[in-house]
Amino acid sequence: MNAVFFKKTFFLSLFVLAFFISCHRFSPPASSVSIDRGRYLSVISGCHDCHTPGWAAAGGKAEEKIWLTGSDVGFEGPWGTTYPTNLRLNLQQMTEDQWVNLAHVLHTLPPMPWWILNAMTEDDLRSLYRFIRSLGPAGKPAPAVVPENVVPNTLVIPFVPEKMKK
Numbered sequence: 001m002n003a004v005f006f007k008k009t010f011f012l013s014l015f016v017l018a019f020f021i022s023c024h025r026f027s028p029p030a031s032s033v034s035i036d037r038g039r040y041l042s043v044i045s046g047c048h049d050c051h052t053p054g055w056a057a058a059g060g061k062a063e064e065k066i067w068l069t070g071s072d073v074g075f076e077g078p079w080g081t082t083y084p085t086n087l088r089l090n091l092q093q094m095t096e097d098q099w100v101n102l103a104h105v106l107h108t109l110p111p112m113p114w115w116i117l118n119a120m121t122e123d124d125l126r127s128l129y130r131f132i133r134s135l136g137p138a139g140k141p142a143p144a145v146v147p148e149n150v151v152p153n154t155l156v157i158p159f160v161p162e163k164m165k166k
């Protein structure tokens with residue numbers, strides 16, 4: 001084998017090898033559905049801010065055993081009083097497919113940002129579901145919605161637009 005030919009094939013094979021290694025490194029995993037991704041999404045999309053008791057007050061911290069167990073401190077506004085639901089219990093009531101279907105069309109009273117769930121990809125929603133289910137059931141159901149003009153018997157955080165103040 002002459003030296004020039006050897007050099008050419010040697011460098012060509014190095015290049016081909018490098019190409020395949022880089023493809024492997026940067027191609028997405030076969031499935032991007034995972035419990036870890038669900039955990040990450042629950043934190044960065046703000047679910048804990050309302051659905052985990054004490055999370056916001058502690059600057060984004062709470063013991064994992066109370067994560068997403070809901071709250072009995074209501075949000076009171078022109079819509080009545082709503083309570084962040086217990087997702088650990090509620091997701092036990094549905095299959096993964098039912099969750100995906102619900103989350104894509106969910107529309108609740110304020111201040112739940114339902115549009116965040118509507119915008120998530122199917123893989124995001126499946127990851128979130130698997131993460132929440134992996135935490136297991138815990139806590140008690142949140143109080144039911146209290147209609148406008150009925151005084152709630154729990155603590156509330158009032159959402160009062162300035163001009164409605166008495």
Ligand code: HEC
Pocket residue numbers: 042045046047048049050051075082083084085086087090106108109110111112113116117128145
């Ligand atoms: C600003 C507070 C707030 C944030 C942030 C928030 N929620 Fe909610 N969520 C609520 C409240 C309050 C309700 C109850 C609304 C009602 O009664 O109509 C609710 C209702 C829901 C419901 C419907 C009821 C049920 O349990 O099936 C789901 C599902 C839900 N939230 C999931 C999430 C997820 C997932 C996130 C993160 C992407 C999130 N929420 C972020 C406050 C919040």
